[in-house]
Amino acid sequence: MKALRNYIDKIKPQFQKGGKFEKLESTFEAFETFLFVPDKVTFKGSHIRDAMDMKRMMIVVVVALIPALLFGMWNVGFQHYLSHGESIGFWDTFWFGFLKVLPVIIVSYVVGLGIEFAFAQMRGHEVNEGYLVTGMLIPLIVPPDIPLWMLAIAIVFAVIIGKEVFGGTGMNILNPALTARAFLFFAYPQDMSGDKVWIFDKADAYSGATPLGNALVGNFDKLPSWHDMFFGFIPGSVGETSTLAILIGAVILLITGIASWRVMFSVFIGGYLMGLIFNWAGSNEYMNLPPYYHLVMGGFAFGAVFMATDPVTAAQTNKGKIIYGLFIGMIAVLIRVVNPAYPEGMMLAILLMNVFAPLIDHYVIESNIKKRLKRVKVKV
Amino acid sequence: MSKDVKIKRGLDIKLLGEAQKTVSQVTSKNFAIKPPDFVGVFPKLLVKEGDTVKAGTPVFFDKYRDNIIFTSPVSGKVEEVHRGAKRKMLEVRITADGNQDSVDFGKADPGSVTKEVVIEKLLKSGVWANIRQRPYSVIANPEHSPKAIFISAFDSSPLAPDCSFIIEKEAKAFQAGIDILKKLTPGKVHLNVHTEKTKSPVFLNTKGVEINKFSGPHPSGNVGIQIHHIDPVSKGEIVWYLNPQSVVMIGKLFLEGRYDGSRIIALTGSGVKDPKYYKVIAGISISDIVENQVGKSDNVRYISGNVLTGDKIDRDGYLGFYNNHITVIPEGNHFDFLGWALPRLKKYSVSKSYFSWLTPNRKYNLDTNLNGGHRAFVLTGLYEKVFPMDIYPMQLLKAIIVKDLDMIENLGIYEVDEEDFALCEFVDPSKTEMQSIVREGLDFIRKEME
Numbered sequence: 001m002k003a004l005r006n007y008i009d010k011i012k013p014q015f016q017k018g019g020k021f022e023k024l025e026s027t028f029e030a031f032e033t034f035l036f037v038p039d040k041v042t043f044k045g046s047h048i049r050d051a052m053d054m055k056r057m058m059i060v061v062v063v064a065l066i067p068a069l070l071f072g073m074w075n076v077g078f079q080h081y082l083s084h085g086e087s088i089g090f091w092d093t094f095w096f097g098f099l100k101v102l103p104v105i106i107v108s109y110v111v112g113l114g115i116e117f118a119f120a121q122m123r124g125h126e127v128n129e130g131y132l133v134t135g136m137l138i139p140l141i142v143p144p145d146i147p148l149w150m151l152a153i154a155i156v157f158a159v160i161i162g163k164e165v166f167g168g169t170g171m172n173i174l175n176p177a178l179t180a181r182a183f184l185f186f187a188y189p190q191d192m193s194g195d196k197v198w199i200f201d202k203a204d205a206y207s208g209a210t211p212l213g214n215a216l217v218g219n220f221d222k223l224p225s226w227h228d229m230f231f232g233f234i235p236g237s238v239g240e241t242s243t244l245a246i247l248i249g250a251v252i253l254l255i256t257g258i259a260s261w262r263v264m265f266s267v268f269i270g271g272y273l274m275g276l277i278f279n280w281a282g283s284n285e286y287m288n289l290p291p292y293y294h295l296v297m298g299g300f301a302f303g304a305v306f307m308a309t310d311p312v313t314a315a316q317t318n319k320g321k322i323i324y325g326l327f328i329g330m331i332a333v334l335i336r337v338v339n340p341a342y343p344e345g346m347m348l349a350i351l352l353m354n355v356f357a358p359l360i361d362h363y364v365i366e367s368n369i370k371k372r373l374k375r376v377k378v379k380v
Numbered sequence: 381m382s383k384d385v386k387i388k389r390g391l392d393i394k395l396l397g398e399a400q401k402t403v404s405q406v407t408s409k410n411f412a413i414k415p416p417d418f419v420g421v422f423p424k425l426l427v428k429e430g431d432t433v434k435a436g437t438p439v440f441f442d443k444y445r446d447n448i449i450f451t452s453p454v455s456g457k458v459e460e461v462h463r464g465a466k467r468k469m470l471e472v473r474i475t476a477d478g479n480q481d482s483v484d485f486g487k488a489d490p491g492s493v494t495k496e497v498v499i500e501k502l503l504k505s506g507v508w509a510n511i512r513q514r515p516y517s518v519i520a521n522p523e524h525s526p527k528a529i530f531i532s533a534f535d536s537s538p539l540a541p542d543c544s545f546i547i548e549k550e551a552k553a554f555q556a557g558i559d560i561l562k563k564l565t566p567g568k569v570h571l572n573v574h575t576e577k578t579k580s581p582v583f584l585n586t587k588g589v590e591i592n593k594f595s596g597p598h599p600s601g602n603v604g605i606q607i608h609h610i611d612p613v614s615k616g617e618i619v620w621y622l623n624p625q626s627v628v629m630i631g632k633l634f635l636e637g638r639y640d641g642s643r644i645i646a647l648t649g650s651g652v653k654d655p656k657y658y659k660v661i662a663g664i665s666i667s668d669i670v671e672n673q674v675g676k677s678d679n680v681r682y683i684s685g686n687v688l689t690g691d692k693i694d695r696d697g698y699l700g701f702y703n704n705h706i707t708v709i710p711e712g713n714h715f716d717f718l719g720w721a722l723p724r725l726k727k728y729s730v731s732k733s734y735f736s737w738l739t740p741n742r743k744y745n746l747d748t749n750l751n752g753g754h755r756a757f758v759l760t761g762l763y764e765k766v767f768p769m770d771i772y773p774m775q776l777l778k779a780i781i782v783k784d785l786d787m788i789e790n791l792g793i794y795e796v797d798e799e800d801f802a803l804c805e806f807v808d809p810s811k812t813e814m815q816s817i818v819r820e821g822l823d824f825i826r827k828e829m830e
Contacts, residue, residue, distance in 0.1 A: 005715060036715040036717055036751070037715065037752070038750070038752075039749070041681075041747075044691075045798075045805050046687070046803075046805040047688070049685045049692065051736075052751070052809045052811050054752060054755045054758065054809055055720035056733050057733065126754070126755075163817050169756060169758060170755065170758045182465055199603050246809040255733055256732045256733045260732070299748060311758055311759050311760045311761070316761075346666065365772055369790040372790065375614050
């Protein structure tokens with residue numbers, strides 16, 4: 001470690017102001033702080049600080065995503081061989097999926113971090129760690145079959161228009177990963193929906209429809225069992241199929257306190273409630289679907305655990321978080337069942353509530369302000 | 381009605397180096413009064429270098445409020461007026477002659493003096509500077525009539541001195557000080573004690589005050605939190621507050637007729653060999669206190685006050701006017717290989733991404749490393765967990781940053797002070813300088829209002 005530290009100290013001046021590579025200062029700084037927690041000390045205010053920083057926080061989220069990622073890799077292989085009617089060993093299946101998903105992850109990080117580094121340098125800031133999570137989320141919410149160039153364009157759009165124009169991580173209104181997904185959805189609809197895309201190199205004769213696709217067109221007899229959907233042996237985006245793997249991530253996020261339990265639980269409750277309401281109306285088969293099916297289908301669980309809880313784009317007050325979560329759950333199920341154009345409503349529900357989150361906060365804070373003003377009036 | 385308040389949200393940071401309950405006497409030749417200790421005061425000198433002073437001799441006054449004067453804590457000679465950038469006055473250094481002669485302010489019976497005499501005596505002796513007000517946390521204005529006066533009888537901050545212990549022998553002066561303070565407000569004098577920690581009869585038997593009981597973790601001992609739960613400050617209202625040792629000082633001014641700057645302070649922290657209490661005089665140079673307690677070449681930080689809100693001082697720096705606490709902790713100016721990714725069992729965090737939550741009673745040796753870099757606000761909901769007020773801390777900070785006057789006011793700036801945000805600053809993964817932002821906000825509002 002000492003030798004590495006000495007080497008970094010030796011080359012550091014070249015990257016500082018006036019050095020040969022001063023244009024790469026932010027990039028150098030990012031790599032340096034990645035290797036070593038800096039020696040920066042407090043100088044006023046609180047002299048001691050909590051050991052958690054943004055890097056620690058983001059790495060915990062990435063760790064929480066790993067179960068879904070590993071399962072997703074295996075499932076990509078499993079669905080591929082299933083469509084061809086073959087069955088091969090566990091490790092071969094996983095290896096197949098690993099080779100398909102890895103390029104997507106690499107493209108996601110290289111393109112996204114490249115833009116982050118460039119913007120940090122332009123602004124003279126340190127590189128923010130937010131993209132460490134976004135870069136892992138994006139590969140998990142796209143179909144395994146996605147062309148890499150398409151992915152790259154979507155990431156450029158999401159990072160620049162979705163985040164950097166607002167000032168970078170912490171200032172953005174929309175969840176960047178979902179912005180990328182939405183861009184793909186609206187720019188290349190033929191590659192993002194239909195029953196073709198969800199299985200990598202699918203055999204032609206095999207139906208590759210996702211449970212939501214089947215439900216939308218009324219093929220309820222083809223709907224997989226609740227168990228299959230919970231464990232994730234179904235076609236779908238890489239990381240979203242296994243509710244179980246997602247729940248393992250959820251436990252990590254909740255124990256460490258990094259994701260808000262208020263948001264997470266209220267999304268599930270909102271979805272379940274909406275399902276119950278439809279059951280009560282019950283005018284078609286989709287409406288009669290048991291509410292707990294909604295929670296394991298499509299991207300609902302993944303969105304609830306990893307997307308809705310993004311602290312930057314969610315509501316920021318504790319009361320607001322509950323309202324925000326309930327609305328996401330309800331709107332997601334509403335779009336699924338009522339809207340004939342979109343099989344999945346989670347992405348749009350979260351993006352919509354991202355936009356409304358500041359409004360929810362506004363009313364929560366307004367009520368706090370009114371309470372304070374009332375106190376003055378009572379006295380007068 | 382006295383109240384019983386349970387503080388639920390907060391955090392006790394357990395550190396190594398708590399002071400043993402023994403008191404040593406320490407004397408020094410070097411003293412100073414530091415104008416930066418007095419927020420919002422623009423100092424104008426009344427002495428020159430070489431002048432002889434007594435304890436209680438005026439040294440400087442506030443340009444904006446010329447009846448507020450600051451006096452020497454000891455008798456001796458004005459050694460040097462130490463200035464910093466832009467000739468800002470940082471310290472007025474006084475060399476003590478060891479006689480501790482005081483200006484005679486005349487004895488008076490605390491029971492029978494009138495309000496006018498009280499104010500005049502406090503102002504003339506410089507003891508007035510002990511009385512501060514909310515909002516803004518500045519020295520109180522003698523023309524105001526506060527709706528109440530608050531005294532926090534316990535300090536809940538990390539390694540804080542035990543107020544019951546340091547005030548033990550001063551029962552008479554404390555009661556006298558209370559009697560004096562009662563003349564300054566038409567409302568109540570609130571003495572806030574801790575349900576379990578406060579055992580001293582000096583506090584519990586005090587007459588003429590409302591004794592309120594608080595329980596729970598830090599910041600339950602912060603007077604701002606106590607005011608918020610007992611009688612919150614709304615726009616246009618003023619409360620005054622002071623600490624128990626200041627009350628004793630006021631009492632002695634009337635009982636003995638002199639300026640008595642002596643106080644008991646705690647020397648604490650993991651950088652100290654034998655943490656304990658010392659009897660000193662206000663404004664003392666800490667060099668004589670830490671002489672045999674901290675190695676000269678140790679890589680440590682000296683703090684006048686506690687680790688959350690104190691001021692960084694040098695080894696030959698001076699004890700702050702409002703402080704009765706010195707903390708010495710290791711500096712954190714070292715690199716930590718892949719620190720953010722490793723378990724790091726020695727680190728402390730409120731978040732469970734470290735493992736310190738498994739050993740809740742362990743005491744930590746924390747250093748001054750920032751543990752990260754400055755970032756925009758990202759995580760939400762964390763600050764509220766250590767901020768026991770009905771106020772939205774992050775929203776208030778953001779309003780201050782953009783200088784939105786109405787919003788700052790509406791979100792409750794009048795009730796807060798920097799120290800109330802110290803724990804938020806401690807837990808913040810974005811490493812924002814919250815206490816500085818709050819001070820900026822308070823100064824901004826004060827300028828707009830006055």
